[in-house]
Amino acid sequence: MTSRKLTFSLLATALVLAGVAAIYAAGEHSSGPLVIAKQGYFYAGGRAVGGITVDQMFVQYQIPAKVTAPYPIVMIHGNMQNGSNFLGTPDDRPGWADYFLRRGYAVYVVDQAARGRSTYYPDADGKLAYPNAEGTERQFTAIEKYNIWPQAKLHTQWPGKGTRGDAIFEQFFASQNPFMADNLLMDQANRAGGAALLRKIGPAIVMTHSRSGPFGWLIADEVPELVKGVIAAEPAGPAFYNVVPTATSDPGAIRKFGVAFDHLTYDPPVKDITDLAPKREDKPQGADLQACWVAGVPHKLLRLAGIPIVIVTGEASYHAAYDHCTSQYLTQMGVVNEFVALGAKGIHGNGHMMMLEKNNLEIAKLMADWADKHVRK
Numbered sequence: 001m002t003s004r005k006l007t008f009s010l011l012a013t014a015l016v017l018a019g020v021a022a023i024y025a026a027g028e029h030s031s032g033p034l035v036i037a038k039q040g041y042f043y044a045g046g047r048a049v050g051g052i053t054v055d056q057m058f059v060q061y062q063i064p065a066k067v068t069a070p071y072p073i074v075m076i077h078g079n080m081q082n083g084s085n086f087l088g089t090p091d092d093r094p095g096w097a098d099y100f101l102r103r104g105y106a107v108y109v110v111d112q113a114a115r116g117r118s119t120y121y122p123d124a125d126g127k128l129a130y131p132n133a134e135g136t137e138r139q140f141t142a143i144e145k146y147n148i149w150p151q152a153k154l155h156t157q158w159p160g161k162g163t164r165g166d167a168i169f170e171q172f173f174a175s176q177n178p179f180m181a182d183n184l185l186m187d188q189a190n191r192a193g194g195a196a197l198l199r200k201i202g203p204a205i206v207m208t209h210s211r212s213g214p215f216g217w218l219i220a221d222e223v224p225e226l227v228k229g230v231i232a233a234e235p236a237g238p239a240f241y242n243v244v245p246t247a248t249s250d251p252g253a254i255r256k257f258g259v260a261f262d263h264l265t266y267d268p269p270v271k272d273i274t275d276l277a278p279k280r281e282d283k284p285q286g287a288d289l290q291a292c293w294v295a296g297v298p299h300k301l302l303r304l305a306g307i308p309i310v311i312v313t314g315e316a317s318y319h320a321a322y323d324h325c326t327s328q329y330l331t332q333m334g335v336v337n338e339f340v341a342l343g344a345k346g347i348h349g350n351g352h353m354m355m356l357e358k359n360n361l362e363i364a365k366l367m368a369d370w371a372d373k374h375v376r377k
Contacts, residue, residue: 034064034098034101034102035064035065035066036062036063036064036065036101037063037064037065037067038061038062038063039060039061039062039063040060040061041058041059041060041061042059042061042200043056043057043058043059043118044056044057044059044110044193044194044196044197044200045057045113045189045192045193045194045195045196045197046193046196047124047192049121049123049124050123052121054114054119054121054124054125055113055114055118055121055124055125055189055192055193056113056118056119056193057110057111057112057113057118057190057193057194057196057197058083058110058111058116058117058118059108059109059110059197060083060108060109060110061106061107061108061109061201062097062101062106062107063106063107064101064102064104064105064106066104067104067105067106068103068104069100069103069104069105069106069371069372070228070375070376070377071203071204071205071228071229071375072105072106072107072108072201072204072205073100073105073106073107073108073204073205073206073207073231073371074108074110074194074197074198074201074204074205074206074207075096075097075107075108075109075110075207076110076112076190076194076206076207076208076209076212076215076216077110077111077112077209077210077212078208078209078210078211078212078213078236079179079210079211079212079236080131080136080176080177080179081175081176081177081209081210082111082112082115082116082117082175082177083109083110083111083116083117084116084175085175085209085353085355085356086107086109086355087109089159089355089356089357089360090159090160090168090169090171090172090175090356091159091160091168091171093159093360094361095355095356095360096207096355096360096361096364096367097109099361099364099365099368100364100368103368103372105368108197108201108204110193110194110197112179112186112189112190112193112212113125113186113189113190113192113193114179114180114186114189115177115179116177118193120178125180125182125185125189126180126181126182126185127180127181127182128178128179128180128181129178129179129180129181130178131173131176131177131178133164133173136169136172136173136176137162137163137164137169139318139352140158140162140172140351140352140353141158141160141162141163141169141172141351141353142158142161142162142163142169143155143162143316143317143318143351144156144316145162145163148318149288149318149320149321150287150288150321151288151315151316151317151318151320151321152316152318153316154315154316154343154348154349155316155349155350155351156316156348156349157316157348157349157350157351157354157357157358157359158351158353158356158357158358159356159357159358172353172356179211183253183261184261184262186211186261187214187215187218187260187261187262188262190212190215190218191215191218191219191221191222191262192222194206194215194218194219194222195219195222195223195226198219198223198226198227199223199226202226203225203226203227203228204226204227204228205227205228205229205230205231205371205375206219206220206227206229206230206231207230207231207232207233207367208230208231208232208233208235209232209233209234209235209355210233210234210235210236210352211236212235212236213232213234213235213236213237213259213326214235214236214255214259214260214261214262216230216232216235217230217259217260217264217301217304218260218262218264220303220304220307221264221265221301221303221304224303224304224307227307228307228308228375229307229308229309229310229371229374229375230307230308230309230310231310231312231367231370231371232309232310232311232312232326233312233354233355233367234311234312234313234314234317234319234323234352234354235259235311235323235326237255237259237319237322237323237325237326237329238290238292238293238322238323238325238326238329239255239258239259239278239292239293239294239295239325239326239329240254240255240258240273240276240278240293241253241254241255241278241293243290243321243322254273256272256273257270257273257276258276258278258295258329258333259326259329259330264301265301265302265303266299266300266301266333267299267300267302268299270299275297275299276295276296276297276299277295277296277297278293278294278295278296279293279294279295279296280292280293280294281293281294285324288320288321289321289322289324290321290322290325292322292324292325292328292329293325293329294328294329294332295329295332295333298332298333299333300333300334301330301333301334301335302334304330304333304335305334305335305336306336307335308374308375309330309335309336309337309338310337310338310339310340310367310370310374311323311326311327311337311338311339311340312340312342312354312363312366312367313339313340313341313342314342314343314350314351314352314354315341315342315343315347315348315349315350316349316350316351317350317351317352317354318352319352320341320343323339324339324341327339338370340366340370342354342363342366345366347359347362347363347366350363
């Protein structure tokens with residue numbers, strides 16, 4: 001090789017290496033290749049029933065080549081969903097998993113027990129409930145067209161028409177899953193699976209969404225020493241009774257332990273909802289808000305106290321009317337937490353499925369910035 005060719009080759013190599021270094025340095029701003037050191041899957045938890053294992057939780061993980069975050073993040077999807085919520089979007093943009101990987105987090109994405117790649121067993125898990133297309137439009141994708149709650153008209157971020165026949169809607173609706181109809185069984189199975197996952201991988205940040213919101217509180221109650229932070233995107237709530245202003249609301253759903261159907265460790269101990277003596281505020285705290293349910297007899301959730309917690313709510317979502325109530329209930333129980341309304345942070349137009357919407361990475365950045373600030377070794 002001539003001297004000139006050798007010089008050119010060395011220069012080209014240097015430029016490639018400089019490019020790789022720039023990718024690492026740019027972090028979330030990079031559009032370059034995502035460099036993964038290890039990836040795989042395993043099953044966490046499960047229980048023996050009649051000679052088989054049921055309620056094992058499928059976990060998919062990726063570890064970036066350069067881990068800079070002190071703890072991994074575990075992403076747990078909501079009702080009717082599966083782990084694909086975090087892997088990308090129905091219009092094929094990067095998802096929250098990719099974003100956190102670029103920020104230096106090891107990422108663990110689960111399929112809830114009896115959902116997706118976590119096998120459902122009818123004899124153990126009971127009846128299933130099913131999603132429907134109109135309910136999906138009304139509650140998630142085309143909420144501004146139905147305009148059932150006051151904030152719905154602010155919805156601008158769904159990537160498509162949000163209605164049947166639209167390719168993006170059909171891709172999203174294809175991902176919807178049947179789910180356990182028994183809320184107590186769902187809480188119990190995912191509490192156990194989530195705790196088993198953390199016992200396997202060690203301390204982590206737990207990210208929840210919607211119906212998995214209670215799992216964050218339950219996993220923290222079960223293994224508080226392993227939960228280093230909770231990022232709750234519109235967690236199921238508010239305390240005690242559903243107030244979802246849609247036709248898909250289940251008025252019979254009663255969270256006997258305030259923010260969960262399964263037991264939480266209170267001080268003094270709580271055996272039933274009557275120990276908490278729920279009562280409702282005389283009037284809402286502001287326009288277009290729901291009046292909150294609070295405990296008439298306050299207790300303390302000592303196992304959750306001291307864990308950094310943030311509750312994040314979209315501007316146009318049905319949760320915008322009551323997520324402040326969930327935050328307020330935790331505060332009443334001695335659990336310091338931060339409530340973030342995205343609209344107040346200049347992030348506008350989001351519905352409930354914020355991880356799939358057009359500005360999803362802007363929201364992911366807010367969450368990662370919060371974790372970087374509040375979750376430390």
